[in-house]
Amino acid sequence: MATDHEGITQAPGALPIVGHLFPLLRDPLGFLKTLPSYGDLVQIRLGPQTAVVVCRPELVQEVLLHDRIFDKGGPIIERVGNALGDGIASCPHSAHRRQRRELQPAFSRTCLREYAAIMTEQIDTLTAGWHDGPTIDVGSQMYALASGTIARTLFTAEAARPAVEAVTENLPDIFRGIYQQALLPPSLRRLPLPSNLRYERARNRAWGEVSKAISWYRQDGEGHSDVLSMLLATHDDAGEALGDAEVHAQIMTLLVAGIDTTAVALTWAVHLLCQHPDVQERLHVEAAKVLGTRAATWEDLPQLELAGRVITETLRLYPPGWIFTRMTTTEARLANAVIPPDTTLVYSPYLMHHDARFNRRPDSFDPDRWLPEHEHVRGAFIPFGGGARKCIGDAYAMNLATLALSTIVARWRLSHGDVRRPRIEPRMTLSPNKVRVRVACVERAPV
Numbered sequence: 001m002a003t004d005h006e007g008i009t010q011a012p013g014a015l016p017i018v019g020h021l022f023p024l025l026r027d028p029l030g031f032l033k034t035l036p037s038y039g040d041l042v043q044i045r046l047g048p049q050t051a052v053v054v055c056r057p058e059l060v061q062e063v064l065l066h067d068r069i070f071d072k073g074g075p076i077i078e079r080v081g082n083a084l085g086d087g088i089a090s091c092p093h094s095a096h097r098r099q100r101r102e103l104q105p106a107f108s109r110t111c112l113r114e115y116a117a118i119m120t121e122q123i124d125t126l127t128a129g130w131h132d133g134p135t136i137d138v139g140s141q142m143y144a145l146a147s148g149t150i151a152r153t154l155f156t157a158e159a160a161r162p163a164v165e166a167v168t169e170n171l172p173d174i175f176r177g178i179y180q181q182a183l184l185p186p187s188l189r190r191l192p193l194p195s196n197l198r199y200e201r202a203r204n205r206a207w208g209e210v211s212k213a214i215s216w217y218r219q220d221g222e223g224h225s226d227v228l229s230m231l232l233a234t235h236d237d238a239g240e241a242l243g244d245a246e247v248h249a250q251i252m253t254l255l256v257a258g259i260d261t262t263a264v265a266l267t268w269a270v271h272l273l274c275q276h277p278d279v280q281e282r283l284h285v286e287a288a289k290v291l292g293t294r295a296a297t298w299e300d301l302p303q304l305e306l307a308g309r310v311i312t313e314t315l316r317l318y319p320p321g322w323i324f325t326r327m328t329t330t331e332a333r334l335a336n337a338v339i340p341p342d343t344t345l346v347y348s349p350y351l352m353h354h355d356a357r358f359n360r361r362p363d364s365f366d367p368d369r370w371l372p373e374h375e376h377v378r379g380a381f382i383p384f385g386g387g388a389r390k391c392i393g394d395a396y397a398m399n400l401a402t403l404a405l406s407t408i409v410a411r412w413r414l415s416h417g418d419v420r421r422p423r424i425e426p427r428m429t430l431s432p433n434k435v436r437v438r439v440a441c442v443e444r445a446p447v
């Protein structure tokens with residue numbers, strides 16, 4: 001094993017030209033899990049590009065907390081910027097504080113309470129439409145729930161319906177495109193390959209409809225108690241209203257960052273409840289006591305304590321955002337290594353959550369590990385990242401997932417039956433390939 005810079009170890013097994021491309025494509029999670037055995041900072045290679053994977057929680061925290069030195073950057077961030085505009089998730093540190101200040105009020109407690117009413121309504125409609133018998137495709141149901149809820153949080157006016165539909169329809173292709181393009185060398189990104197064309201088409205459709213919605217809101221001039229109205233009423237530090245390009249970038253960013261992540265988390269949670277009928281039963285008892293069979297609301301949240309722990313444990317086992325990058329803006333020190341400027345660093349919530357040095361029995365599903373009496377290693381649980389770039393929608397996602405899961409188990413019993421178990425597919429998010437589940441109405445189902 002070679003050491004390039006002091007304190008940084010090169011991962012073994014790199015092939016000439018392609019580096020670690022094959023293990024990264026074949027089994028990225030398995031490959032990641034081997035890295036801590038080589039050191040705390042391990043260099044991997046993807047073609048001509050190298051990246052340093054940070055393998056200890058306290059070092060990951062250092063990277064996240066010093067966001068001026070370890071700034072956003074790397075191929076995925078570059079593609080996200082290209083697809084969405086320079087919004088809050090991909091902008092550099094120099095623009096971030098201002099953008100965050102402008103967006104933060106949309107995630108205040110008062111706003112979250114209002115959003116919860118939209119969540120309850122959407123969850124109620126979705127789960128009331130299920131029937132005993134045939135299996136349901138949980139992934140697409142949860143996608144419909146997350147996209148419907150988040151899109152309505154952003155724009156409530158009827159005139160924005162085409163934007164909601166265009167985004168919901170095209171987001172999967174946009175997501176796939178961002179990921180594929182990040183892996184392609186720049187020269188291949190512009191070729192008229194079917195995947196590139198599909199991505200361009202999807203991006204242009206969603207982009208165009210969101211632009212129309214913004215124009216309509218501007219002309220209308222009324223407030224609609226939604227995030228778009230709030231952004232249009234926001235002024236920057238110089239007292240100027242935000243321009244269309246920035247409003248557009250923030251709306252697209254919130255849609256892309258929020259929908260798939262939350263849908264995937266809920267899909268894994270349903271799968272885990274099927275795998276662990278004992279936990280499902282306990283959750284049903286909690287939900288039935290608090291809700292009966294009505295849909296859960298904001299006021300119920302403090303009592304849906306086990307549901308919160310089930311979601312937390314799901315995010316630990318299957319963090320939807322499983323890998324992220326940063327770029328050093330200057331020479332940086334990390335542990336005892338000196339890291340040159342323009343180095344790509346990688347942090348992985350999945351790696352932190354599954355490292356047995358920092359998590360007791362890391363691969364087993366145990367919501368009770370989140371009971372208050374248990375202690376955890378700081379930085380070993382980071383499904384929402386950390387520092388100034390921590391997820392702005394963390395409470396939003398937890399509320400939606402808790403309300404949805406509680407309402408589902410209050411009304412329905414879930415089982416895999418003879419349906420095949422899902423395969424884990426690490427792409428932009430850590431998704432299951434397919435989760436099909438049999439649902440039976442609790443009032444008719446045997447306990």
Ligand code: HEM
Binds near residue numbers: 257262390
């Ligand atoms: C379970 C669901 C979710 C997970 C696991 C998740 C995870 C994350 C993570 C790990 C980051 C940090 C990325 C980094 O360090 O580079 C992040 C950032 C972000 N997330 Fe989420 N997210 C979720 C839901 C949401 C929702 C519902 C929204 C909005 C509606 C949202 C909006 C954002 C935004 C705007 C950022 C960028 C924040 C910044 O740079 O200031 N996320 N998310």
